[in-house]
Amino acid sequence: MMFSVAAIGVNTFGFSYANAETIVKIGTAGPLTGSSAQSGKDDERGVQLAINELNSRKLVIAGQPVKFQLVSVDDQGDPKVGVNVAQKLVDDGVAAVIGHYNSGVSIPAARIYNDAHVVMITGASSNPQLTKLGFPYVYRLATNDNVMGGRIADYSAKVLNYKRAAVVDDRTAYGAGVADVFLRTAEKNGMTIVSREYSTDKTTDFKGILTHIKAQNPQVVFYGGYYTQAAMLARQMVDLGVNAILVGGDGICSPEFSRLSNNVLDNKMFCAQGGAPLDSLPDGKNFRSKFKSTFSADVDTYAPAFYAATLLVADAMQKANSTSPEAYSKVMREQSFTSMLGPVKFDDQGDWVDAPVTVYKLSGGNLTPLQAK
Template identity: 40%
Template sequence: MQNKIKMIPLAGAIAMAFAFAGPVSAQEVVTIGQVSPLTGPNAHIGKDNENGATMAIEALNAKGTMIGGKKVTFVLQSEDDASDPKQGTAVAQKLVDAKVKGVIGHMNSGTTIPASKIYYDAGIPQISPSATNPKYTQQGFNTAFRVVANDGQLGGTLGRYAINTLKAKNIAVIDDRTAYGQGVAEEFAKSAKKAGGTIVATQFTTDKATDFNAILTSIKAKNPDLIFFGGMDAVGGPMLRQMDQLGIKAKFMGGDGLCTTELAKLAGAGLKDGQVVCAEAGGVPDAGKAALDAFKAAYQKRFNQEVVIYAPYEYDALMAMVAAMQKAGSSDPKKYLPELAKIHYSGVTGPISFDPKGDIKDGSLTLYTYKDGVRTLLTVTK
């Protein structure tokens, strides 16, 4: 199936400039790529990411952004990787061939990591708004950045929280064998064991599975206090339903892939109040809450739906990239990449700056539970 390019429409003034023979040399068009799963089980999260990029493009064009003394019109070239590594590298090459000035994406670690080599070879800066596997920024690619905490921070925090706050002693771990799911589950298990917990069962599934009765029945026999799932909400929701059917009362914990506003719909009656504890690989303390709340309200008005999870990070990633272009006075990747590496940008998700590997400095984590089907804040931590 061929991917369709979605282009954000050019401003009316540019359309008129092409319709008539007037001079257009003072007007620069800058195309930025966006990649996320727009089809498949993770499409609701991928579309949320795309929406965040759309809002950034629209905001930049509305205020008449200048780069190097020229007014710029931004265009978004949005591609679908369907959470598939092979498709991810194909669309990465497509964006390189289209000579985009930068890429926001990909969403999943499993597509972000292989695509990052293609962008690096082409010298195109890439900022992921949501990929958390540590390997992404450990490859030595100076074009790779992320605006969220990595799995070491995420899994480590959840492991400690499971033992020290939830008082879990016996823990079962399930992962979906993706780069993200396996990575966050391993970091969680390592941290939980270090904090004094016991891993009584380790099971595996896939990111497309729907039947978990065999692995859950095996886990039930171990009588765990808590089950940790490394994977996305599209799998975690049905898993919660089947836990309920099997009478498993254990707490259910997961990382950012699980921690969405859609989990309640996917889990249905399987989502009990206070049963799930999950972490978003980002977040702002109370001092920054007003800006994030304003973004969420604008998103609701623009798309007639709530933020699913990572739209604000996609928005900030694109805005930080453009801020680097403005500092360099150029949208040429070779010229603005050094500015991106040392950027200090104040975003709706908090301050954005990167360490030498491209990881966000002082990345926050937000822990949530669910009450009456609504994702409810527990705490923001580092």
């Protein structure tokens, strides 16, 4: 713990005293390089904005003024790198980690944090396996794949009334998980899965996969993976004349999808994303404005969740009157919180109870909310 002279006061005997400032390190980890760097930077900015606000409040915890300090690391979206940077954050003495972005990174990194008794709370990683690990220091302020994959399958079958779907996933923990849920739910809804195909999170050429899919005449192509590869898939769908809509989970639900795909699937791409639409939240438009003025950039996808997660951790510290994870993590498990995203209560596995999810449609190059629950 670091101390510095932060304030001067006078005690009852008239002597001046120095009130020491406690530095609380907050880690954030995500892909700051590579194909998902836009998302990683967006998440980091959400955490930084929250820390700026916390420091402006000049909080006092356990009788000490507290200053929060960001420690950001690049996990490259790679599980092995993620474990290494998780250990680095632990060694740096962080009190909490807001991250990671990718489920495939969060799952192995979670053990590092839990063993060190450091709180980890992700605003994005959606694979259900993360919280099924049963780690008491791990939390998810996001909707899991069981909800998102199921919701977009329900929408495809019950609202759009499609009957035939092809499924492609990138074999990551996230992509495979959300694809499996879509497939199971689609079949329960009476849809026929005409093809199940596999790529990787680095695939750029989908023509072989799409040639096989086209012969099966699907109405829907579900892609389990992230927006960079999904955009390439979309462009190649059009090139090869695959006459189907593209659907997916939150991994493809990014404004970057439209730009990278040249918007070739306008009105033909649908995705499910955790949370309510930002502009529908009471403080959503204000958050968007503050984000833009601070970073000269627009909100991408999960900055609001990473922002809210950071503030929630600080709120738990205040309620526990301690910056020790052993103390404030118990508060996170037991109490309810008010956040920009809405009411938050965690279940006994660390999942957000009744986490909302919204279906979006790409329209006019923008993601337009259609259905929220």
